Amino acid sequence: MPETIPLQTKQKIRDCTAQGLIYLAVLLVSAVFVWLLTDLVRGGIAHLSWAFLTESPHDAGRTGGIASILVSTLLILLVALITAIPLAWSTAILMAEFVPVESNFGKTVRFSLYVLAGVPSIVFGLFGNAFFSIYLGLGFSILSGGLTLACMLLPILTSTAEAGLRAVPDTYRLSAAALGISRTAALIHLIMPAAAPALTAGLLIGVGRALAETAALLFTSGYVDRMPGSLLDSGRALALHIFDLSMNVPGGDNAAYASALVLVCLLLSINILAMKLAYGLQRRKIMT
Amino acid sequence: MQTDRLLTGVLRAGAVLAALVMLLILCFLLLESWPVLTGLSVFRFLTDASWHPLEGAYNLMPMLAGTLLASIGALILAVPLGIASALFIVFFAPLHLASIYKRLIELLAGIPSVVFGFWGLTTLAPLIGEWQPPGASLLAGVLVLTLMILPMITITAYTALAAVPKELLQNASALGLSRWGTVRGVALPAARTGITAGVILAAARALGETMAVLMVAGNVVQYPESVFDPVRTLAANIALEMAYAMGDHRSVLFVSGLLLMLLVMVLSAMAGLLEKRRYA
Known part of the structure; x- marks a missing residue:
C-alpha cells in the first residue's frame, strides 16, 4: 500500500x-x-591543604584557613538537630503509629508542616531575626541561627521519618500486639530499630539541607569569623563564608573556591551515604 | 496501658509544637510588618516613584517584576530539560545508564545554592559579560535558577512517569504505537497531574530562591529592558538591605517577605490539590 x-x-x-x-x-x-x-x-584544589582546614581565617579570609568556620558550622548544625529531632520524630511517630490519617488533628499537623516546607529560606531568616535574635534577645548568635535552622528542618525530618515508619510491615505491630507487648515497648524495641536506616537517611538529608543553608543564617547567626567561645557568640557558617568571600572580599576567590570544594565534598558524601541507606527502603518516598 | 498513654501525650505535645511553628512564623511576619500595613497605603507599593527606602519611596513593583521574570525564564528552560531527563530515565535509557543519570540528578539537587551562585559569579557571569556586558544580569540569574530547579522537576516527573500503570504502556505497544507515540499519547497524559504539581513546586522554589540570584543577577532595581540587564529580586532585596534597615524600611522588608511567602503558599496549595486529585 x-x-x-x-x-x-x-x-x-x-x-x-x-x-x-x-x-x-x-x-x-x-x-x-x-x-x-x-x-x-x-x-x-591548589588552595586546599591540611593547614587550610586547621587554621583560622586571617585578613577577612583571604589567607589562613577555615577552622573557626567549621567549628561554627558544626555548632549551628548540632543546635538545629538537637532541637528539631525530638519534635520531628515525635510528630512522625504520632502520625504513623497513633493517629488515623483522616483525623482532624493529623490533617492539621500535616497541613501545617506541608506549608512550612514551602516557606522560602529568606523568610525563615526574617522570622529568626525577629523572633530569636530580637524578641527572645539571643542576638546574632549560633543559638539563634541553629534554632532558625531547626524550624526549617522540621518538615523534611518529619516526612522522611514518617515514610520510614510506615514502611515497617504491619505484621510487626500485629505480632507484637498478639504477644501482649505494649505499643510503647513494640515501638522502642521493634519498630524504631526496623526503621533505623530510613530514620538515618532522613537525618542525613536534613544535615545536608542545614549545611547548604545560607539565607536563613544571614541575619541570625551573623558574620563573625572568630572561633566561637559559647553558643551565644556569633559564628559564620561555611556556606555564608563562601558568600562573603566571593561578594564582599576582593581577592578572596581562591579561598572561596577551596571552601566551596570542602562544602560540596561534604554534601556529596552525605547525600551518597543517605542514598545508600534509603536504597530499597521506600526510596522514592524518602528522596522526593 | 499507662506507658502508652504517657507516650501518646508526650508525642502529641511534640506534634502540637511542630505544628505551631508555622503559626508563629506567620504571626511574627505580620507583627513586624504591621506598622507599614496599617500606616501606609498599600497603593504606595505600586505607585511610589521608585525604591528609595531611605527617602520613604517604597515601590516594590520593579523587584516583583524581576522575581517573576527570573522564575518564568528558569521554568521555560528547566521544564523541557527536566521532562526530557525524566523521559530518558524511564523510557529511553539502557538500565544502568538510567540509574547513573538519576544519581547524577539527585546529587545535583544536593548542591547548595551558594555554590551555584559562586559558580555563576566566577564562570557564567564573566562569560555572558564578554558577549554582552555587564554580565551580571537577568540571564545569569535565569541560568543559575534553571540548574537549581531542574533536579526537582526531573525527580517529580520521574516519579509520576514511573507510576503510570504497566498495562497502559503494554496496551499501547500492542496497538502498534511507536515509542514516542506511546510516550506522547499515553505516558505523558497519564502522568500530567504529577508533572504539573512538580513544576508548580519548582516555580515556588524559584520565587523564593535568594543567594544564587543575589550573587549573579546584578541587583539593580529596575524593569529590565533585555535579558542582559541586571535585576533585583524581592528575596535578594531582603538579603541586601536587612542588615541596615530601620523603622518603616524594615517593616517594608517584612511586607515583601510576607508577599513572597503568600505567593509560595498559593503555589504549594495548588500543587497539593493536584497531588490529592491524583491519588483520589
Whole structure:
C-alpha cells in the first residue's frame, strides 16, 4: 500500500527526532554538571591543604584557613538537630503509629508542616531575626541561627521519618500486639530499630539541607569569623563564608573556591551515604 | 496501658509544637510588618516613584517584576530539560545508564545554592559579560535558577512517569504505537497531574530562591529592558538591605517577605490539590 509507507517513515523520523532531542538534553545537563564540578575542583584544589582546614581565617579570609568556620558550622548544625529531632520524630511517630490519617488533628499537623516546607529560606531568616535574635534577645548568635535552622528542618525530618515508619510491615505491630507487648515497648524495641536506616537517611538529608543553608543564617547567626567561645557568640557558617568571600572580599576567590570544594565534598558524601541507606527502603518516598 | 498513654501525650505535645511553628512564623511576619500595613497605603507599593527606602519611596513593583521574570525564564528552560531527563530515565535509557543519570540528578539537587551562585559569579557571569556586558544580569540569574530547579522537576516527573500503570504502556505497544507515540499519547497524559504539581513546586522554589540570584543577577532595581540587564529580586532585596534597615524600611522588608511567602503558599496549595486529585 503506497500510503502507509510514507506514514511509517514519517513516524520513524518523528521518533528519531524525539529521541535525539532527549539525548541532547541529557547530554547538556550532564555536561553542565561536569563543568561545574571540574571548575570547583580546578579552582579549589591548589588552595586546599591540611593547614587550610586547621587554621583560622586571617585578613577577612583571604589567607589562613577555615577552622573557626567549621567549628561554627558544626555548632549551628548540632543546635538545629538537637532541637528539631525530638519534635520531628515525635510528630512522625504520632502520625504513623497513633493517629488515623483522616483525623482532624493529623490533617492539621500535616497541613501545617506541608506549608512550612514551602516557606522560602529568606523568610525563615526574617522570622529568626525577629523572633530569636530580637524578641527572645539571643542576638546574632549560633543559638539563634541553629534554632532558625531547626524550624526549617522540621518538615523534611518529619516526612522522611514518617515514610520510614510506615514502611515497617504491619505484621510487626500485629505480632507484637498478639504477644501482649505494649505499643510503647513494640515501638522502642521493634519498630524504631526496623526503621533505623530510613530514620538515618532522613537525618542525613536534613544535615545536608542545614549545611547548604545560607539565607536563613544571614541575619541570625551573623558574620563573625572568630572561633566561637559559647553558643551565644556569633559564628559564620561555611556556606555564608563562601558568600562573603566571593561578594564582599576582593581577592578572596581562591579561598572561596577551596571552601566551596570542602562544602560540596561534604554534601556529596552525605547525600551518597543517605542514598545508600534509603536504597530499597521506600526510596522514592524518602528522596522526593 | 499507662506507658502508652504517657507516650501518646508526650508525642502529641511534640506534634502540637511542630505544628505551631508555622503559626508563629506567620504571626511574627505580620507583627513586624504591621506598622507599614496599617500606616501606609498599600497603593504606595505600586505607585511610589521608585525604591528609595531611605527617602520613604517604597515601590516594590520593579523587584516583583524581576522575581517573576527570573522564575518564568528558569521554568521555560528547566521544564523541557527536566521532562526530557525524566523521559530518558524511564523510557529511553539502557538500565544502568538510567540509574547513573538519576544519581547524577539527585546529587545535583544536593548542591547548595551558594555554590551555584559562586559558580555563576566566577564562570557564567564573566562569560555572558564578554558577549554582552555587564554580565551580571537577568540571564545569569535565569541560568543559575534553571540548574537549581531542574533536579526537582526531573525527580517529580520521574516519579509520576514511573507510576503510570504497566498495562497502559503494554496496551499501547500492542496497538502498534511507536515509542514516542506511546510516550506522547499515553505516558505523558497519564502522568500530567504529577508533572504539573512538580513544576508548580519548582516555580515556588524559584520565587523564593535568594543567594544564587543575589550573587549573579546584578541587583539593580529596575524593569529590565533585555535579558542582559541586571535585576533585583524581592528575596535578594531582603538579603541586601536587612542588615541596615530601620523603622518603616524594615517593616517594608517584612511586607515583601510576607508577599513572597503568600505567593509560595498559593503555589504549594495548588500543587497539593493536584497531588490529592491524583491519588483520589
